Amino acid sequence: MMPLSKHMLYPADIYVDGSSSRIVSTVLGSCISVCLYDTVLQKGAINHFMLPYWNGIDLDVMKYGNLSTIHILEELIKAGSEYKNIVAKVYGGAEVLADRPTNFHIGQRNIQVAHEILNEFQIPIITESTGGKKGRIIEFNTQTGEVVERFVHGRNDNPDTRKIDWFNYQKSGNGK
Numbered sequence: 001m002m003p004l005s006k007h008m009l010y011p012a013d014i015y016v017d018g019s020s021s022r023i024v025s026t027v028l029g030s031c032i033s034v035c036l037y038d039t040v041l042q043k044g045a046i047n048h049f050m051l052p053y054w055n056g057i058d059l060d061v062m063k064y065g066n067l068s069t070i071h072i073l074e075e076l077i078k079a080g081s082e083y084k085n086i087v088a089k090v091y092g093g094a095e096v097l098a099d100r101p102t103n104f105h106i107g108q109r110n111i112q113v114a115h116e117i118l119n120e121f122q123i124p125i126i127t128e129s130t131g132g133k134k135g136r137i138i139e140f141n142t143q144t145g146e147v148v149e150r151f152v153h154g155r156n157d158n159p160d161t162r163k164i165d166w167f168n169y170q171k172s173g174n175g176k
Contacts, residue, residue, distance in 0.1 A: 004143060009033070009048050012063035016075040017043040021143030027152070028092035029135040030107040032114050034069050035089040036123070037145035038081040044142030045072035051106065052113035065113040073121060088123045089147050090114050091138050093130040107131065 009015050009026040026033055026048045037044045047068040054064040062068045076086060093111040111130045118125055127147065129136065135152035 004141065009046060011048050011050050012060050012068075014045065014047045014062055014068055014072050014075075015142070016045040016072055016079070017142045021141070024140045024142060025137065026140075027135060027137050029094055029096040030092070030110060032065060032090065032092040032110040032130070033138060033140070034065075034072070034114050034118070035091070035138075035140045035145070035147055036072055036076055036086055037089070037142075038076055038085050039087060039145070040085040041079070041081055042143055042145075043076065043079060043081065044140060044145055045076050046140050046142070047072050049110065052109040065110055066117060069114060069117040070121075073117075073123070083121060083123065086123050087126045087145070088118050089127040089140075089145075090118075090125055091129050091136055091147070091149060094132050094135055096133065096135055 004021055004023050007015055007022045007024045009024050011031055015022070015024045024046050028048070031048055031050050033046055033048050035044060035046045047062065049065040049068045050063040052065050054061055054067050062071070073086070077083070090111070093107040095105065095107045108131070115125070129149055137150045137152060139148045
């Protein structure tokens with residue numbers, strides 16, 4: 001079996017399995033990634049959204065959870081998936097700026113919209129790692145549905161930890 005190619009998913013982007021499966025990596029703070037997986041067709045899709053709801057103005061609609069989550073679900077359905085065969089894994093939503101006063105609570109609002117959309121379409125969440133104060137690096141295998149998660153250390157742990165952690169991640173070949 002040949003190793004899967006890797007794809008880096010940036011904020012406000014999506015990846016839907018095409019003709020070849022991949023390992024899709026992304027880095028999350030308050031953003032959310034919803035990983036959808038069809039257990040029968042063995043295909044996956046993932047988003048990386050930044051904000052919960054579309055404001056009706058911005059044209060980059062994939063940065064909004066209410067639109068990008070529906071979009072990746074629709075793309076799986078177009079590719080032959082059935083709702084009953086799709087499961088979800090949800091990651092992110094940390095309050096990485098928790099030490100600063102804010103009323104926005106973006107992480108919590110992003111978690112809430114992911115739950116709302118998945119509940120609306122009756123997609124079960126089989127794994128969830130959300131909230132907290134630390135960012136995450138995830139790798140989603142679109143062929144098996146497996147997700148590997150690592151936490152990114154916060155600013156207060158060591159000022160260089162995040163940079164070193166990401167550098168080692170890239171150097172090891174996991175971030176390519």
